[in-house]
Amino acid sequence: MASLYDRLGGKDAIAAAVDQFYEKVLADETVNHFFTNTDMEKQRDHQTKFLTYALGGPNEYGGTSMKKAHEGMNIQPEHFNAIAEHLADTLTELGVEQADIEAVMEKISGLAPHIIHQ
Numbered sequence: 001m002a003s004l005y006d007r008l009g010g011k012d013a014i015a016a017a018v019d020q021f022y023e024k025v026l027a028d029e030t031v032n033h034f035f036t037n038t039d040m041e042k043q044r045d046h047q048t049k050f051l052t053y054a055l056g057g058p059n060e061y062g063g064t065s066m067k068k069a070h071e072g073m074n075i076q077p078e079h080f081n082a083i084a085e086h087l088a089d090t091l092t093e094l095g096v097e098q099a100d101i102e103a104v105m106e107k108i109s110g111l112a113p114h115i116i117h118q
């Protein structure tokens with residue numbers, strides 16, 4: 001079966017989602033401080049990779065594991081949940097079906113042990 005990434009329209013869909021997701025993350029005081037020293041371009045790159053991964057698209061991590069990517073950040077469960085919720089809200093706004101959103105959330109939850117408390 002085609003991945004959600006493909007069904008949503010691949011790269012163009014991701015670009016639209018990145019803008020929306022990015023705004024939510026940076027407007028959220030629970031998590032925006034993590035990105036204070038992140039430049040805009042890197043930030044965009046982060047969100048693009050994040051969403052591509054979340055939607056089952058090609059892996060563009062270039063080998064950096066999720067554990068390594070978030071090392072030293074001491075991300076707490078509430079930060080993780082806030083980010084996950086921004087993703088779910090973005091997908092809802094883009095008209096993604098509930099069942100697909102749930103599948104994405106399940107995938108994201110599986111990453112929690114690699115991202116939280118690193």
Ligand code: HEM
Pocket residue numbers: 031034035037038039042046049050053054061064069070075079080081083108111112115
């Ligand atoms: C499922 C959840 C997540 C995924 C899939 C994900 C994915 C990624 C990826 C792909 C990178 C870039 C690694 C690289 O290019 O070397 C990254 C970096 C980063 N992530 Fe995440 N992330 C997740 C959750 C979070 C959370 C919860 C936070 C903080 C609240 C966070 C904050 C950051 C920051 C600050 C960076 C570094 C940006 C920089 O280069 O300055 N991430 N993440």
